[in-house]
Amino acid sequence: MPIPPDAFFLDHGDGLPLQVQLRRQIIAAVTAGRFRAGEKLPSTRALARHLGVARVTVAQAFAELVSTDYLASRDRAGHFISDAIERHLEAEPPAPAVPRFDWDSKLERRFGSARRSDRERDWRRFAYPFIYGQADPTLVDHAAWRDCAMRTLGRREFDSVTGDLYDADDTELVDHIARQILPRRGIAAHQGEILLTMGAQNALWLAAQVLLRPGASCAVEDPSYPGQREILSASGARLLPVPVDAHGLPPDAVPAGVAAVFTTASHQCPTNSTMPLARRKELLARAEAQGFAVVEDDYEFEMSFAGAPSPALKAIDRAGAVIYIGSFSKSVFPGVRLGYLVADPRFIAEARALRGMALRHPPGHMQRTLAHFLSLGHYDAQANRMRRAYARRRAVMLEAIAREGLQLASPEANGGSSFWLATGGVDSSALTERLKARDVLIEPGWPFFADPARGRGFFRLAYSSISAERIPEGIRRIAAAIRS
Incomplete structure (x- = not known):
């Protein structure tokens, strides 16, 4: 160069x-x-x-x-x-420059302290990566995505995707979400009730910023998605952990006076338990009676292996209290970084204004490329391919877990792309480090709990990033490490 x-x-x-x-x-x-x-x-x-x-x-x-x-x-x-x-x-690497400005006195370190320390960035070097949320390139339709990107960058559409949309979204993508994606969850919404985001993480941040004033209380599942807890902690809100059971979040355990409840009702993160319909209705009744909002992160609704998934909370919400979060990270690929919020138009208007201040809008060419990917049928074809592959991997993993005597912590869970397991008394952090030396990567349980000590006896095994052929040997190594 x-x-x-x-x-x-x-x-x-x-x-x-x-x-x-x-x-x-x-x-x-x-x-x-x-x-x-x-x-x-x-x-x-x-x-x-x-x-x-x-x-x-x-x-x-x-x-x-x-x-x-x-x-x-x-x-x-x-x-x-x-x-x-x-x-x-x-x-001979150069000596680092000595900083002169006193940044320590200027920074509260509210955000840097929340960074995850359990993630392995070079996860691909492991022969048996049982980690969640990464893409398997063999399941992604690269040729179809490239074709959609070429359409987007063609002369006919170039002007529309290179302009500044200000606070607007790509109408084609929003229309497809409203007509094709949301109805699969039983949700009817018009364009004024939908806002595109930079993935589910950005959607959670927008929801927290709009809903929660500093000092406000919110209820969160325990264990729960670590990224959500980081966002809520940084917002200045008071987090009230609610222990989940075999059926997810118990509505009667939600503390009084909360401004919002954050839940993963369809596939509880990380246990994968599903909230029954009766419990969903009870949670919504309490929300209407007590005046709290419900933030529903429906992050993996496509991956259900026990018949049709239960309707989303948003689908049976008559009071308009639910803020629904969806994402394309699991069904397309994580790097696409596009998701959406569905909520009352008044909430969407406020979230749109906040998004505009932070980042205007998600990149226009990515929005239009995804719109083509959905409208041309590539999304459905890829989702079906992933579902078939994951179903096979799930069956292989279940058989290996049973054969090696590992303990499922949520045996009734029938969805998602991972399993939640108990260690049988072994510290999962130590187990994780021991397995790295054996070319196996797992996720320890401590980041998911409000009290990390409660997570020492649990770990998560995902099968989205590992082939079915490698699963049995990886499970054998995990069981051997636990026994040793």
Whole structure:
């Protein structure tokens, strides 16, 4: 990659010789990693013209840098950053700069302290990755997505997807969500009740910011999605954990005086238990009587393996108290980062204004590409392919779990793409580290609980990122580690 002339600047009033300034500037850029081995510098003529100096000034600076191995000169090709200096820098990394500004006195650290420490970024290096929420490239229709992206970037649609939508959304995508996606959950909504988000995480953040004033109380399932608890904690709200049972959140355990209840009724995270219809109706009756909102994260409704899924809370909500969150991260792929909120138009208007202040709108070309993916039938085809693959993996994993004597903590769960297991007394954090050395990656239970100590006896095994053929051996290694 060529380095452009405008990457350089000389201060003619500095008093330091211009040749020395240029030489020091190149050395500093190489040391900091801005200029990398093999990159071509501008010609001496072009750089001299840009800097307003004599060509000989640039030529002499380059010559000295060649003699010290910072640059390499190639006949008829010009000057390049030397490969030798890269090897030197790898052997002796530069000392970090000493910060001068007192940031410690300026930052409350409300957000950095919430960062997950249990996630393994290089999860693909493990032979047996039982982790949740990552894509299996063999199940994603790459050719179809590429075709939809090409349609979006074609001349016919280019103007509409490159403009600033201000606080609006792609009408084609919203229309497809309203007519095709939501009815599958029994939800009828018009465009004024739908807001696109940057995935479910962004939707949860918007809901928390709009609903909860600092000091307000909200009820959350325990255990629950760690990202949700991080968002609510940072908002200044008072979190009231409600222990779940085999049927999810017990409505009669919701404390009085809460402003909102956050629930994963269809597939409780992480236990995968499903809230029965009677309990759903009771929760909605309490919401209407006590005046609290219900935030329903329906993050994985497509993955149900015991007949048709129960209707969403939003589908049977007559008072309008439910804020429904959906996402395409599990059914398309996680990197698409698109989801949606469905709620009363007054709530949507406020959330839209807040979204506008934070990020305007999700990228227009991604919205339109997803709209094509849905309208051309690729979404349904991929969801069906995933459902078949997950059903097979689920059966293989259940058989392996039974054969190896592992203990399901939620044996009645029939949905989602993971299992919630008990360790039988082994600390799941220690188990996780022990298994990493055996090329197995699992998720310890502690991040899901308000009191991390309660999660020591649990762990989650997902099968979205591992093939059916690898599951039995991975389960065998887990069982052997627990027994040892």
